[in-house]
Amino acid sequence: MPVIALLNQKGGVGKTTLSVNLATALAQGHKVLLVDGDPQGSALDWSAQRKNESAIGLFPVIGLPKETLHRELAPISLDYEWVIIDGPPGVNKIARSAIVASDFVIIPVQPSPFDIWAAEDVEETIDECASIKPNLLTRFLVNRLFLNTTLGNEVQEELSKRPFATFQTAIRNRQEYAKAARRGMSALETEPHGPAADEIRAWMEEIIVALNESHHISRESLHVAANR
Ligand SMILES: Nc1ncnc2c1ncn2[C@@H]1O[C@H](COP(=O)(O)OP(=O)(O)O)[C@@H](O)[C@H]1O
Ligand SMILES: [Mg+2]
Known part of the structure; x- marks a missing residue:
């Protein structure tokens, strides 16, 4: 069972939004557990809303x-x-514990150089765990890319200087994410054939490929997922 953490010490970058959408995408056919590592409990609030939806x-x-x-x-x-x-906001012991628990750490960043620089703190925490997590996968995920724009050169350049790769899929700024979350749902449920659902599935496929290429994760669950 691969464990994936969405981490960034900065609040508001999309950790919760992306976690609930990824969990929902994977839950369409798999046994999924979503862990709220944030003392504010936003994923738990989302789940409480979700129980009202039949x-x-x-x-x-x-x-x-x-x-x-x-x-x-x-x-x-x-x-x-x-x-x-x-993951929680802040670089703290909870974040460190989430890294230790994980096979894959995904760092959501908004497409601005400031946001990418701000991720240095989480990079450092990951570095500190390197000796006990030698096989940890780590990637950036661009979130809230403006609709119908491409990633600017400046942002691409900043990302390329970082020690970890970036997902090809960028998640765009879409009202659908916030709209769905208010009802405890994901964009895959409110608009299963919409562009938000498509990009979440594309990101999920990239995660599965990255995990498949790494040789240290339980093969069985990946096999099931890849053949879904
Ligand atoms: N791709 C997106 N498009 C539109 N709004 C987004 C997107 N990602 C996040 N948001 C919004 O940004 C705000 C912060 O997102 P959230 O997931 O709570 O961040 P974090 O968990 O990192 O603090 C929320 O209001 C959420 O609806
Ligand atoms: Mg959150």
């Missing part, structure tokens, strides 16, 4: 905003094919 698939969302997250999650995660951790 005719959509529910999956468990648990709150573990603790520095012992990695230890507490280990036995629970065995029951799931995918585990997604919605």
